Each structure stands twice: as structure tokens, then as C-alpha cells.
Amino acid sequence: MKLLRIRMEASKNNGMALGFLTVRKHPVHGYFGGLLVLNHLARPLEFHCTLPVLTTRAQQILYGATLDEFVCGEQIGRALVLKAKSAPSVVFTDTPASLSLRHIHPIPIAAIDGSWHRGSSTFSQPHLDRSDLQVSEVGAHKLMVLPEYRKDLNVFEDLFQSNPPNIDLIEPFGRIEDALKEAHPATKAA
Amino acid sequence: MNVSSLSIGSLTDRPGQNEVPTNSVPAFHSVDLNAAWSFYGELPTLSVESFDFPSEVDVSFSCEFEDLHQWKPIQALPIQISQSLPKTIGFAFPEMPNWNKPDPKVESAQEKTNAVATKPKDGESHESASPPRITRMRPPGDLVRLEDRLYYVLQPPLETIVQSAKLTFPFQPFPYQMEGIAFLFPRAAAILADEMGLGKTMQAITTIRMLLLSNELSNVLLICPKPLVTNWVREFRQWAPEIPVAVIEGDSHKRHWIWNNPQAPVKIANYELMMRDRELIDDGSLQFDLVVLDEAQRIKNRNSTTSEIVRSIPRSRSWALTGTPIENSVEDLVSIFEFLSPGYLNDDMHLKSMGKATRDYVLRRTKDKVLTDMPPKLFRAADLDLTAEQRASYKSAEEEGIIQLNEMGDSLTIQHVFELVLRLKQICNFDPATGASAKLERLEADLEEVAASGQKAIIFSQWVETLDVLTEKLAKYNPLQYHGRIASHKRDGVIDQFKNDPSCKVILMSYGAGAVGLNLQFCHYVFLFDRWWNPAVEDQAINRAHRLGVKQPVTVTRMMSVDTIEQRIHDVLEEKRQLFQSLFAETGTPGNLGLSQKEIFGLFGLTLPKLQTKAA
Structure with a gap:
């Protein structure tokens, strides 16, 4: 696992809030989304998750191959970000399909390359049918954004240059997935 | 259309x-x-x-x-x-744990120590080239509210907490030890039942340290056997140097002051002390966030005064540390649970139900499972024929003894049988008339080899008198004694001398004093001159040497006189050992693991008199 471990003075980062967004699909119960907001020491500030989201037949027909983008970004991502009171400055995601959140919310969001290769017997990864994501190496990670918002990469680069968080950027997604299973015990049994 | x-x-x-x-x-x-x-x-x-x-x-x-x-x-x-x-659904975390930073001076000193010590002390360190591990806390099963459960699920991995809080360790904990810390951290009731030598002390101290630094605890009481108090103090100094520790000792005025001293978040008391300070405990003025019982099998008799007092201490969390949660029967476990969660278990529960009920509360690991690269224990059976003098004395004593027991009829008690057993076992060690000893002959031969190779040996016996004789017979190895008759304040000095004095090749220990809490992993030879009644106690004794940091295989020589009471006891002990192992594997039906009165009477082919049915 790649780690981003850049030492920093704790006082400099007081007040920093980083969002970590995960959306997962369950074969029976539909989509589950979780947003974990951490401080610069990886300590949790707040957590929100959705109730299971089932798409309608109409949505499936209308959105077709872009259904996951719609549900992950515009529905689940938006609902969760709007709930966050600690106002994360950026959002990292392990679900590229949720990058579409950026279409309807100004918060910079980037997918971390490789973060979705954790493997899970419970959930599957929503689908993103795009090959034009913009990639930039920030710290030890490759961050990906939608091409329309490539300028957001500057925000991430500035963040890591000025106030580099001393945390593993991939690890929190495991916490979110565990929390989703904890919050929705039915997913364990199915 | x-x-x-x-x-x-x-x-x-x-x-x-x-x-x-x-x-x-x-x-x-x-x-x-x-x-x-x-x-x-x-x-x-x-x-x-x-x-x-x-x-x-x-x-x-x-x-x-x-x-x-x-x-x-x-x-x-x-x-x-x-x-x-x-x-x-969601929630904001009530407040971020306000981690108190360790004392910078202590931290700095320790960092220097760590920088100098490129190799772990006593080989205890665990260097790993593998990628960083992630150890997560899991919410205990008895936490019901989703928010409470998510609080633990969403905490960062222990490794991240350690790093961000700038906690330093004398050496890198093993992954299973981090799992143990993650197990203890969220639990209000827990038994850490790792096999001896896996570092229960370190796991408990580090968890206490993390809970104190995160302000989740402020007042901890640790109770251990008296001989282990100094060991705990030493371990706290090593693993949590910034945590003030107070030992409850001295006259009643001093103890009263220490009990109520708010400056020391960790207080260490011994079981023996509980009785003397019962009044203070009973008056309800003391309140602890956490009470930890080391060697918790000490409260296996739930009707004992010590057990009653310990259970009465007001507290929020209760942990028990023991390598032998079940020494004789499952009632031992029920007694420990009376401390953790009164009424949660009862003696009448079916074993499977009990196993299921305790699963979330008990963490037990064995060396063969978690330390696959640890040098093995090599058992040697020294099955010896008695010398002619011993055989004659033995035969005479046994025959006379059995005749006497038979003549006692219904007045025969278990004590009478025990007396005969002990008398015969002593003859197996030394002939009372001539001092002849087949075991001593074998021991001397083995020690020649041990000393010649520059190694040291631990010799266990259940009798101080035997240890005294051995001290005299093994004088050329400059033996040291460590048993109940050695004043507790001198015991650390004995261990230090044994460790550091190259002329001291042998330490003679009693099972009672030397079986628990000592770290003698520099010693690779253990001799059991005679056998204890319980295999768990023997295992504890052996594990003084076979524990974390041991670099070489530990050779354990079990001395036994064939065709004697020792062999008969050995057969029963082997059966007990297998039963103990089967209980935690949740297979089979162990039943009562202790020697029943029937078994003890059976050693001499006697039948159990009427009205004597209680287990020994």
C-alpha cells in the first residue's frame, strides 16, 4: 500500500478537514454511500452514510451506462456532502463514478488511483465508463479528476505543498466500508 | 401498426x-x-x-x-x-480525543535510546521489512448503539494513532500484540488469556497508556501477585515511561495516602494487600476507571475473601490477564466472569453455550499460532529408575502407607492420601536415609554439559527442602535460590545476579514463586526435578524461559521416576493437558480438568469412601 507520510507540525493543520467518499453496490440492497471527514491526524470528525439506494426502472433506462455516475455523484455524493458540517476542503474518493458530484457541487473531488482494488465479498465497485480522466501525481498517489475540472488538481497539489496531511489516504476507505457493513447489518447476511 | x-x-x-x-x-x-x-x-x-x-x-x-x-x-x-x-444517517464525533503528549524529555531520552539500540534488547525486538500493517479496533459485541459501534469502527488504525501521538516503544510490537491492544481498547470487560510469554503485560500497559493519553481513563488500579509488583513497575517504566505509577505499600497511613493519591493515574496493589485494606475499599470512597487483575486465576475461588474484595471495588472497566483462565475446571472461568460481569455465566451452563457467550470477551493466542518463527520447546523425558536405596525405601513406604490407609476405613480422607503421595514423591527425589538420588545423578551429568556450553539452567521443584539440598550438591555451579522464603525485596537482585553473573549457572526455583511473571528468556535449559499437580503451572514455569525474545530452542527436561507414584501422576497430567487444549479449541467435552478425589484415591488402587464426592 502506498502511503503518504509527510511530517507536519500539528498546529499548522488545526482545522483541516478532509472528506473521504465511498459508494458501493450491493447485489440485493443497492447502493450504499459513506462520507468520513478526518482531521490532519486521520481522526474522525464526522461520518454520514446513506440508507440503501435502489434505482427505479425508469432511472435505469434513462441513465443507461451513466446510471452509476448519476447515483454515486449526483445523488449519494451530493446528499452526503450537503450533510457535512465540518466543511471538508477537498474530497477523496475510491469510487470514480462519484466524480460526477463535481457537476453539481463546487467542492474539488479526486479519485485515488488504485484505491478501489481492496476486494470485498460484500460490495462491488460502481461503474465509470470514461477513459478521459485527468491524472496527476500528488505525493505518492495518482489523483484523477474529470477533465472538465482539471484545474482542481492544482487545489490538491497546493494542499499537499502547503499543509501536507500526515495520513494514509487509502486507509480511511476501509473504515468507511466497515462502517457501512456495521450500519447495514443486512449486507453481511446477504 | x-x-x-x-x-x-x-x-x-x-x-x-x-x-x-x-x-x-x-x-x-x-x-x-x-x-x-x-x-x-x-x-x-x-x-x-x-x-x-x-x-x-x-x-x-x-x-x-x-x-x-x-x-x-x-x-x-x-x-x-x-x-x-x-x-x-450520521453523526459528528463528540470530541476528538485530546491526546496528551508524552513528556518531551522522556520521549527525547527514549528516542535516543532507540536510536542507539539498533538491535532489540534481549532479542525482543521485532524488525519487519513487510509493508506497514493496519490494526483496527472492533466494537465489542455488547455495544448496542450504532453510534457507539461506529465510534470504534471509524477510529484510525492503532499504527496511525501511535504515530500521530508520537508514542515510542522499546521495540516494535508484534502484529498479534497490536491485535491484543485493539481488543482491549474498546472493552469494558475482557480477558486477555494469551499463552504465557506472549506479552500480556506489554499489551495491557500499552492499552492503558493509550487510554490514559486519550483521556478515556484517568484512574487505573492493577492488582497482581506480590512477587510481580516490581516486575510491573519495571515494565511500566519500559513501555509507558511518561505514566506515573504508584505502588501501594507501607504502613496503613502511607497506603491510605497512596490509595487516594490523584497524582498517580496508575496504582499497583497486590492480592495479599486487599485483605488488609478491605475497610478502605468497602467505604466506597475509591472509584476506578479500570481495574486490571494480573494472574486472574487467583480469584478462581469465588468464595475467597480476596475474590470478594476484588469484586467489590467500584470501577467502570474490568480486565483480567491470565495464561490459564481454566486451571482445573470451567468453574474457574465462571469465577473470573463474576469479576468482569457478575451473573453473566453460571456453573450450570452447557460448555458450548459458555464458549459462545464468552467468545467476544476472551482473547487467547498460543505461541505455535502467532510465533511461527519462535524457537521450539524441546521436551526430553528423563525417565529414571530409582537407585537401589531409593527403591527399597520407596517400596517400604508405599506398602506400609497403603496398609495404613486401608486400615483407616471410612475415616480415610484425602489429606491422608496426599500425605502418602508427598512422602513417596520426596523419596523419588532423594532417599531419606542415604541421600541417594537417580535424578541428581542425571541432573549433574546434564548440567556439566550445560555449563560447558556457556549456558544457564533453571531447576524447578515443589519443595524448598529439595532446593536446599540441590544448592549444596550443585555448589560448583554457584546456584541461586528463588522461592517463597526469599524476601520479596531481594528477589529482583537474585534475578539480576543470575542474569549478569557468569559464574551463576543455575537458579533453583519453586513452582509457586517462579512460575509467573518472570522473564528468563536468556536461559535455554529448564529442568523439572519433580512434577507439579497441574500442567498449567508447569507450563507457566517452562515459559519463564520460553517466551518472547528467546533466540534458541528451550530444552525442557522432565524428570520422572518410573514405576512410582510420579509415573501414575504423569499419566493423569498428560490427560489433563490434552483436555485443557481441547477446551479452547471448542472440541470435545473437557469436564472437570482437576484431579478428582476418585483419581487421587485411584493412585493407590483405593476406592473413594462414602460421603467424599467433592472434587479436589
Whole structure:
């Protein structure tokens, strides 16, 4: 696992809030989304998750191959970000399909390359049918954004240059997935 | 009606594909899709209520029909998709744990020590080239509220907490030790039942340290056997140097002051002390966030005064540390649970139910499971024939003894049988008339080899008198003694001398004093000159040497006189050992693991007198 471990003075980062967004699909119960907001020491500030989201037949027909983008970004991502009171400055995601959140919310969001290769017997990864994501190496990670918002990469680069968080950027997604299973015990049994 | 063609245009032209994000939801058109789909005779009828399209979306139908005049008007049904967002649940963390930083001076000193010590002390360190591990806390099963459970699920891995809090360790803990810390951290009631030598002390201290630094605890009481108090103090100094520790000792005034001293968040008391300070405990003025019992098997008799006092201490959390949660029977475990969670278990529970009920509370690991690269224990059975003098004395004593026991009839008690057993066992060690000893002959031969190779040995016996004789006979190895008759304040000095004085090749220990809590992993030879009644106690004794940091295999020589009471006891002990192992594997039905009175009487072919049915 790649780690981003850049030492920093704790006082400099007081007040920093980083969002970590995960959306997962369950074969029976539909989509589950979780947003974990951490401080610069990886300590949790707040957590929100959705109730299971089932798409309608109409949505499936209308959105077709872009259904996951719609549900992950515009529905689940938006609902969760709007709930966050600690106002994360950026959002990292392990679900590229949720990058579409950026279409309807100004918060910079980037997918971390490789973060979705954790493997899970419970959930599957929503689908993103795009090959034009913009990639930039920030710290030890490759961050990906939608091409329309490539300028957001500057925000991430500035963040890591000025106030580099001393945390593993991939690890929190495991916490979110565990929390989703904890919050929705039915997913364990199915 | 024949459909030549039908197309729905611009459906993918959705909002938000532009550079400017759209925060407001655009106006929607309603389109009757039921009507449109009705052209497809072979497609299922759409059952949804409606579709809404943003105003930018250009929805057009291009149709070419044959016999257009036959087309019937389509009825439009305006239906809409809900615009509401998914429902969410969530919470803000009540407050971020306010980690008290370790004393910078202590930390700095320790960092220097760590920098100098490139190799772990006593080989205890665990260097790993593997990628960083992640050890997560799991919520205990008895936490019900989702918020409480998520509080632990969402905490960072222990490794991250350690790093961000700048906690330093004398050496890198093993992964299983981190798992043990993650197990203890969230639990209000827990038994850490790792096999001896796996570092229960370190795991408990580190968890206490982390809980204190995160302000989740402020007042901890640790109770251990008296001989281990100094060991705990030393371990705290090593693993949590910034945590002030107070040992409860001295006269009653001093103890009273220490009990109530708020400056020391960790207080260490011994079991023996509980009785003397009962009044203070009973008056209800003391309250602890956590009470930890080391060697918790000490309260296995739940009716003992010590057990009653310990259970009465007001506290929020209760942990028990023991390598032998079940020494003799499952009642031992029930007694420990009376401290952890009174009434949770009872003696009448079926074993499977008990195993299921305790699963979330007990963490037990064995060396063979977690330390696969640890040097093995090599057991040597020294099955010896008695010398001619010993055999004669033994035969005479046994025959006379059995005759006497038989003559006692119904007045025969277990104590009478025990007396005979002990007398015979002593003869197996030394002939009372001549001092002849087959074991000593073998021991001297083995020690020659041990000393010649520059090694040291531990010799265990259940009798101090035997240790005294051995001290005299093994004088050339400069033996040291460590047993109940050695004053407790001198015991650390004995261990230090044994460790550091190259002329001291042998330490003679009693099972009672030397079986628990000592770290003698520099010693690779253990001799059991005679055998204890309980295999768990023997294992503890052996594990003084075979524990974390041991670099070489530990050779354990079990001395036994064949065709004697020792062999008969050995057979029973072996059976008990297998039963103990089977209990934690949750297989089989162990039943009572202790020597029953029937078994003890059976050693001499005697039958159990009436009205004596209680287990020994």
C-alpha cells in the first residue's frame, strides 16, 4: 500500500478537514454511500452514510451506462456532502463514478488511483465508463479528476505543498466500508 | 401498426457536463413515455410513473409510419421522478480525543535510546521489512448503539494513532500484540488469556497508556501477585515511561495516602494487600476507571475473601490477564466472569453455550499460532529408575502407607492420601536415609554439559527442602535460590545476579514463586526435578524461559521416576493437558480438568469412601 507520510507540525493543520467518499453496490440492497471527514491526524470528525439506494426502472433506462455516475455523484455524493458540517476542503474518493458530484457541487473531488482494488465479498465497485480522466501525481498517489475540472488538481497539489496531511489516504476507505457493513447489518447476511 | 423507425434524441445531453457547475436543479419537462413505448409491441410496458427531463434536454421523436392514418391518439399521463436525495444517517464525533503528549524529555531520552539500540534488547525486538500493517479496533459485541459501534469502527488504525501521538516503544510490537491492544481498547470487560510469554503485560500497559493519553481513563488500579509488583513497575517504566505509577505499600497511613493519591493515574496493589485494606475499599470512597487483575486465576475461588474484595471495588472497566483462565475446571472461568460481569455465566451452563457467550470477551493466542518463527520447546523425558536405596525405601513406604490407609476405613480422607503421595514423591527425589538420588545423578551429568556450553539452567521443584539440598550438591555451579522464603525485596537482585553473573549457572526455583511473571528468556535449559499437580503451572514455569525474545530452542527436561507414584501422576497430567487444549479449541467435552478425589484415591488402587464426592 502506498502511503503518504509527510511530517507536519500539528498546529499548522488545526482545522483541516478532509472528506473521504465511498459508494458501493450491493447485489440485493443497492447502493450504499459513506462520507468520513478526518482531521490532519486521520481522526474522525464526522461520518454520514446513506440508507440503501435502489434505482427505479425508469432511472435505469434513462441513465443507461451513466446510471452509476448519476447515483454515486449526483445523488449519494451530493446528499452526503450537503450533510457535512465540518466543511471538508477537498474530497477523496475510491469510487470514480462519484466524480460526477463535481457537476453539481463546487467542492474539488479526486479519485485515488488504485484505491478501489481492496476486494470485498460484500460490495462491488460502481461503474465509470470514461477513459478521459485527468491524472496527476500528488505525493505518492495518482489523483484523477474529470477533465472538465482539471484545474482542481492544482487545489490538491497546493494542499499537499502547503499543509501536507500526515495520513494514509487509502486507509480511511476501509473504515468507511466497515462502517457501512456495521450500519447495514443486512449486507453481511446477504 | 408497423414501426419503421423511432429515435429518442439528446438523452445523454445531461446537465453539468459544462465547465460551470450547476447547483440548482433545472426545470423539467414531462414526457409521456408510456405512449412512446407503446409503439413497441414486443417490449414490456413501462410501469414507472413518469420521466422528467431537464429543460436543456431535447427530446424528440422521429417516426415514420405506414398507414399513419390508422394511428390512434396517445393518451399522455404526466408522471414524475422524485427529486429528493437519498436519506442519510450520521453523526459528528463528540470530541476528538485530546491526546496528551508524552513528556518531551522522556520521549527525547527514549528516542535516543532507540536510536542507539539498533538491535532489540534481549532479542525482543521485532524488525519487519513487510509493508506497514493496519490494526483496527472492533466494537465489542455488547455495544448496542450504532453510534457507539461506529465510534470504534471509524477510529484510525492503532499504527496511525501511535504515530500521530508520537508514542515510542522499546521495540516494535508484534502484529498479534497490536491485535491484543485493539481488543482491549474498546472493552469494558475482557480477558486477555494469551499463552504465557506472549506479552500480556506489554499489551495491557500499552492499552492503558493509550487510554490514559486519550483521556478515556484517568484512574487505573492493577492488582497482581506480590512477587510481580516490581516486575510491573519495571515494565511500566519500559513501555509507558511518561505514566506515573504508584505502588501501594507501607504502613496503613502511607497506603491510605497512596490509595487516594490523584497524582498517580496508575496504582499497583497486590492480592495479599486487599485483605488488609478491605475497610478502605468497602467505604466506597475509591472509584476506578479500570481495574486490571494480573494472574486472574487467583480469584478462581469465588468464595475467597480476596475474590470478594476484588469484586467489590467500584470501577467502570474490568480486565483480567491470565495464561490459564481454566486451571482445573470451567468453574474457574465462571469465577473470573463474576469479576468482569457478575451473573453473566453460571456453573450450570452447557460448555458450548459458555464458549459462545464468552467468545467476544476472551482473547487467547498460543505461541505455535502467532510465533511461527519462535524457537521450539524441546521436551526430553528423563525417565529414571530409582537407585537401589531409593527403591527399597520407596517400596517400604508405599506398602506400609497403603496398609495404613486401608486400615483407616471410612475415616480415610484425602489429606491422608496426599500425605502418602508427598512422602513417596520426596523419596523419588532423594532417599531419606542415604541421600541417594537417580535424578541428581542425571541432573549433574546434564548440567556439566550445560555449563560447558556457556549456558544457564533453571531447576524447578515443589519443595524448598529439595532446593536446599540441590544448592549444596550443585555448589560448583554457584546456584541461586528463588522461592517463597526469599524476601520479596531481594528477589529482583537474585534475578539480576543470575542474569549478569557468569559464574551463576543455575537458579533453583519453586513452582509457586517462579512460575509467573518472570522473564528468563536468556536461559535455554529448564529442568523439572519433580512434577507439579497441574500442567498449567508447569507450563507457566517452562515459559519463564520460553517466551518472547528467546533466540534458541528451550530444552525442557522432565524428570520422572518410573514405576512410582510420579509415573501414575504423569499419566493423569498428560490427560489433563490434552483436555485443557481441547477446551479452547471448542472440541470435545473437557469436564472437570482437576484431579478428582476418585483419581487421587485411584493412585493407590483405593476406592473413594462414602460421603467424599467433592472434587479436589
